[in-house]
Amino acid sequence: MKLAAVLDEIGLAPLWRSPLDTKLLCAQRFVRLFAYGGSTLVLASYLSALDISDDRIGLFMTLTLVGDVLISFFLTLFADAVGRKAVLLLGSALMCVSGLVFALSGNYWLLLVAAVFGVISPNGNEIGPFRAVEESTIAHITSNENMSDILTWYLLFGSAGTALGMMVCGWTMTLLQETKGWDFVAACRVVFLIYAAVGAVKFLLTAGLSKSVEAAKKEKQQPREQPSNEGQPSETEPLLDSEPETQPTAGARRSIPFLPGVEAQFVGLVTSVILLFALDSFASGLASLTWVTYFFRRKFGVAESRLGSLFSGTSIIQALSMLVASSIAKRFGNVKTMVFTHLPSTLCLAMIPIPSSLPIAMIFVILRACTQNMDVAPRSAFLATALPPDQRTAIMGTINVAKTSASSVAPLLTGLLAGRGLFWVSFVAAGALKASYDIGMLVTFGDTDRKMREEAAAEAARRDEES
Numbered sequence: 001m002k003l004a005a006v007l008d009e010i011g012l013a014p015l016w017r018s019p020l021d022t023k024l025l026c027a028q029r030f031v032r033l034f035a036y037g038g039s040t041l042v043l044a045s046y047l048s049a050l051d052i053s054d055d056r057i058g059l060f061m062t063l064t065l066v067g068d069v070l071i072s073f074f075l076t077l078f079a080d081a082v083g084r085k086a087v088l089l090l091g092s093a094l095m096c097v098s099g100l101v102f103a104l105s106g107n108y109w110l111l112l113v114a115a116v117f118g119v120i121s122p123n124g125n126e127i128g129p130f131r132a133v134e135e136s137t138i139a140h141i142t143s144n145e146n147m148s149d150i151l152t153w154y155l156l157f158g159s160a161g162t163a164l165g166m167m168v169c170g171w172t173m174t175l176l177q178e179t180k181g182w183d184f185v186a187a188c189r190v191v192f193l194i195y196a197a198v199g200a201v202k203f204l205l206t207a208g209l210s211k212s213v214e215a216a217k218k219e220k221q222q223p224r225e226q227p228s229n230e231g232q233p234s235e236t237e238p239l240l241d242s243e244p245e246t247q248p249t250a251g252a253r254r255s256i257p258f259l260p261g262v263e264a265q266f267v268g269l270v271t272s273v274i275l276l277f278a279l280d281s282f283a284s285g286l287a288s289l290t291w292v293t294y295f296f297r298r299k300f301g302v303a304e305s306r307l308g309s310l311f312s313g314t315s316i317i318q319a320l321s322m323l324v325a326s327s328i329a330k331r332f333g334n335v336k337t338m339v340f341t342h343l344p345s346t347l348c349l350a351m352i353p354i355p356s357s358l359p360i361a362m363i364f365v366i367l368r369a370c371t372q373n374m375d376v377a378p379r380s381a382f383l384a385t386a387l388p389p390d391q392r393t394a395i396m397g398t399i400n401v402a403k404t405s406a407s408s409v410a411p412l413l414t415g416l417l418a419g420r421g422l423f424w425v426s427f428v429a430a431g432a433l434k435a436s437y438d439i440g441m442l443v444t445f446g447d448t449d450r451k452m453r454e455e456a457a458a459e460a461a462r463r464d465e466e467s
Helices: 002-009 012-017 020-049 054-077 084-104 108-117 130-141 144-179 184-207 216-221 264-286 289-300 304-332 334-351 358-372 376-386 392-419 423-445 448-466
Strands: 259-263
Touching (some): 012 020, 012 144, 020 054, 020 184, 020 304, 054 392, 084 184, 130 144, 130 376, 130 392, 144 304, 144 376, 289 304, 289 392, 289 423, 334 358, 334 423, 376 392
């Protein structure tokens, strides 16, 4: 009995009971982030070894993110129309192609095209349409009561994949360079061949998804004001919608031109979320994982094998901390969990470039990792429950595009700072901006958790009366 309670508390029991599609989506995220983790460890150093300056490396990352904005915009906007599975299959195939291009070519512009269309992550984080489509699909096939637990494990698999990818990349680089005597560029190209192979594995996992991941037919057959056949009326009613039964008017149903796919009554919510999330994403771009690993390699001369071990360890810490976040969110709400776990990590981020010794700098990296990802699952759960299901994919795609757009400028600025001996400024600025984001979330959405609890209680009372 106690074991069952523990499994329920950490969300493992709901994951075990979830359909096969949910497990396949979690597996896809694991292998995708495995590829991102490995490529992130060597990307900036690989470009530098090809005699590309820091300024052009920053430009490369920025242009990659800008191109990703355009691709993500169209794919997520029309994902429900053309098929979520089809979009994920296309992305997997492009991952294979980009890995092969990076393994076979050293041309700057060809690599840039491959990075844009093949979703090579320039910052170690999620890019492309994958996450928006997958989270929307999970929200579609998961009940609200299990949403936070399932999303926590979905995101945890990503952190675990990043950790393993960085470790395998570090070991591979060490084996090829120190044991086999390969030069650095040749060893990096093996890493990108592994990236291509992972894309093929992801393609096979996507092919195993069933038709139930497609939302169009189900959502057309179930008007938003009607309860679902599964007895989950809250799944069809956005929790931040104060008057759901009186809203389907002609004016309220009109789309807003500058927010494609978003109906008028949700523009205030989506605009606030976009502005705050864009601020956080811009800050993340200033000190992304790619730049952090490059900073440690340049300042302290740390080899890739050691970097892989160090940062895979921090990724494991991040993954474990997400389980704690799920438990905290159940008691204090998603928004408060997001803010009060994210703030300590921002302070540690700003402190990373200050120490002159590697051990002290790594202490700040480890301390940051303890709370860095604790806000991710509550944030996804907050969005999934706040947005209407028939617009969820389009809105999440719009938010994702806005986040990527904001972060696309940041790598160029960091590259310019690094080229002028001011690398540390990007870390301090990133910490300050992230703290501003946390305060903004608390001020804007601090009361959301209470409203959600009240609506859930009212819904439960209504069900009791009907029964």
